[in-house]
Amino acid sequence: MSNKTDRFKGNILFLDRDDINTDEIIPAKYLTENSKAALKPYLLEDLKLEGFDPATSLENRQVVVTRNNFGCGSSREHAPWALEINEIYLVIAEGFSRIYRQNMYNCGMMAVELPKEDIDSLFETFKGKECSVVTDLEAQSFTFTSGDTTLTIPFKLSEFDKTLVEAGGWVEFADANY
Amino acid sequence: MGKTVAEKIFDAHLIDRQGADISILSLDRVFCHEITTPIAINDLVARGKDRVFDPDKIKAVIDHVTPAKDSKTAEQGKIMRDWAKRHNIKDFFDIGANGVCHALFPEKGFVRPGFTVIMGDSHTCTHGAFCAFAAGVGTTDLEVGILKGVCSFKTPETLKIEFTGTLQEGVFAKDVILAIIGKIGVNGATNKVIEFTGPVIDRFSMEERMTLSNMAIEAGGTTGICYPDMTTVEYLWDFIKDDYESKEAALADYSKWIADEDAVYADEITFDVTTLAPVATFGYKPDQVRAIADFEETAVDQVYIGSCTNGRIEDLREAAKILEGHTIAPGIRGVLSPATPDIFKQALKEGLIDIFMDAGFCVTNPTCGACLGMSNGVLANDEICASTTNRNFNGRMGKGGMVHLMSPASAAATAIKGTLAHSPAYKGGSNE
Ligand code: SF4
Numbered sequence: 069m070s071n072k073t074d075r076f077k078g079n080i081l082f083l084d085r086d087d088i089n090t091d092e093i094i095p096a097k098y099l100t101e102n103s104k105a106a107l108k109p110y111l112l113e114d115l116k117l118e119g120f121d122p123a124t125s126l127e128n129r130q131v132v133v134t135r136n137n138f139g140c141g142s143s144r145e146h147a148p149w150a151l152e153i154n155e156i157y158l159v160i161a162e163g164f165s166r167i168y169r170q171n172m173y174n175c176g177m178m179a180v181e182l183p184k185e186d187i188d189s190l191f192e193t194f195k196g197k198e199c200s201v202v203t204d205l206e207a208q209s210f211t212f213t214s215g216d217t218t219l220t221i222p223f224k225l226s227e228f229d230k231t232l233v234e235a236g237g238w239v240e241f242a243d244a245n246y
Numbered sequence: 247m248g249k250t251v252a253e254k255i256f257d258a259h260l261i262d263r264q265g266a267d268i269s270i271l272s273l274d275r276v277f278c279h280e281i282t283t284p285i286a287i288n289d290l291v292a293r294g295k296d297r298v299f300d301p302d303k304i305k306a307v308i309d310h311v312t313p314a315k316d317s318k319t320a321e322q323g324k325i326m327r328d329w330a331k332r333h334n335i336k337d338f339f340d341i342g343a344n345g346v347c348h349a350l351f352p353e354k355g356f357v358r359p360g361f362t363v364i365m366g367d368s369h370t371c372t373h374g375a376f377c378a379f380a381a382g383v384g385t386t387d388l389e390v391g392i393l394k395g396v397c398s399f400k401t402p403e404t405l406k407i408e409f410t411g412t413l414q415e416g417v418f419a420k421d422v423i424l425a426i427i428g429k430i431g432v433n434g435a436t437n438k439v440i441e442f443t444g445p446v447i448d449r450f451s452m453e454e455r456m457t458l459s460n461m462a463i464e465a466g467g468t469t470g471i472c473y474p475d476m477t478t479v480e481y482l483w484d485f486i487k488d489d490y491e492s493k494e495a496a497l498a499d500y501s502k503w504i505a506d507e508d509a510v511y512a513d514e515i516t517f518d519v520t521t522l523a524p525v526a527t528f529g530y531k532p533d534q535v536r537a538i539a540d541f542e543e544t545a546v547d548q549v550y551i552g553s554c555t556n557g558r559i560e561d562l563r564e565a566a567k568i569l570e571g572h573t574i575a576p577g578i579r580g581v582l583s584p585a586t587p588d589i590f591k592q593a594l595k596e597g598l599i600d601i602f603m604d605a606g607f608c609v610t611n612p613t614c615g616a617c618l619g620m621s622n623g624v625l626a627n628d629e630i631c632a633s634t635t636n637r638n639f640n641g642r643m644g645k646g647g648m649v650h651l652m653s654p655a656s657a658a659a660t661a662i663k664g665t666l667a668h669s670p671a672y673k674g675g676s677n678e
Contacts, residue, residue: 100281145385
């Protein structure tokens, strides 16, 4: 990875539901795996969502856009890892569970909250269409594109979130600072 | 301005701030189990940081799949075992002495009021019953906890829930927590600490408080705190009697963690339990809760009694009271997993295990097992389980299975009837 912050972009997978939990992201039966690579085929295997098929819907997707309380349930970091190993480093949602959100930043990934109106307008404008996003980390804004339609939406990262994203995660940062 | 419990504990453990809202806290306890810790250990080794901040503050157990069921779980156990030995972690509980983490660690007296506790397990909130700030974290946070004894937390807001009234016969702590999750929703306490207060909590035993705190996470809560009182002191007394002159002295010391009268809360709720009926979940989310009386016709394939929510001795007693002299309905599978070896031994002594076995239950060793669909009672596609555990997510106890969460008494009554049921002691009507 030449630039750690370069990877927060790509084609969007829209998941139109609240409360997608960690068992749906990666079922508990795969928690006996001791490597991230082994999780690759099982991402979102148990997701209950109309029109979603884990076998085909994930193809060539690098960003997830979803509703509220994404990642609720267990503390398993296997959930962000299952995304990471599928080269999805960015999840945009109305809200996240606390542990899941922290896990994302601890891994140097991004879990970005947008206000409900912004999420609503993303779904209204782009759902069912091919849509991609690029992230400007310095300006803290996303630019969404689908055909001729572009939408720029600002976001806010806390200082600590930004520190972790730039440091590539919490272990290195904590060991150097505490 | 007064302080909440979490604010007091944060103040006492603060070592740094990051930005406006992140506190870096020192940790009193880092708990470990074999599902989330081996991968942290592997990563520390790979980074050349195979160290532990303090072997006496780290407590570890093999509990999720034990005895190992295949090569992968055997490998997880081995990584834990070797690591505990390498770093001289004395409180490491392996086969023969192991039990479900959130039942075992309190039993060993590892948690005290005012402590900060993390574990790579979302139900770490259970230990909030002791007035600790106890939070589940992911593997990276666990890794840093092991390495440096610190963890980062957002300054938490607190939701205060006061329980008033009196529970009817046949209605239990499990019904109370399910009802409150049903009321506030799976996202109702996200990023918040819950303080459970009021006369109902004051009368609860530590076991009942742990059942309550255990499920704070199912409403998104960081932890679920109960105030320390004489019940807390009595439970801990064997472990603290050298530290305090008397129980009163211990209580006086612990009381400093109780929230101030003028503490500021994000929200306050009062919940009168008087008309509460025995409840169960009906969907794939723990906030889908309704009175059992409203869907009694639901037939089940399996009844599971155990877990960190309801596998303690009081739970076994309540279930046994109902099972005594009965057998479970034909075609129903009953599985009991006492949460720790001490609970198992106590249940043997009291004749409870006889009652379960005479009723037709299979009794397993203490383990998480079926609670997360790992072993000892995994469901087949389309099977239905009445369970005393804490999670009914799709696939939780086995792919395609449906889980109805309920109290041990309701689970026992369901086993006898074969369809959802509650304790015959409950005489009230539905509260809905
Ligand atoms: S009993 Fe279930 S909920 Fe409790 S720690 Fe074990 S797997 Fe988790």
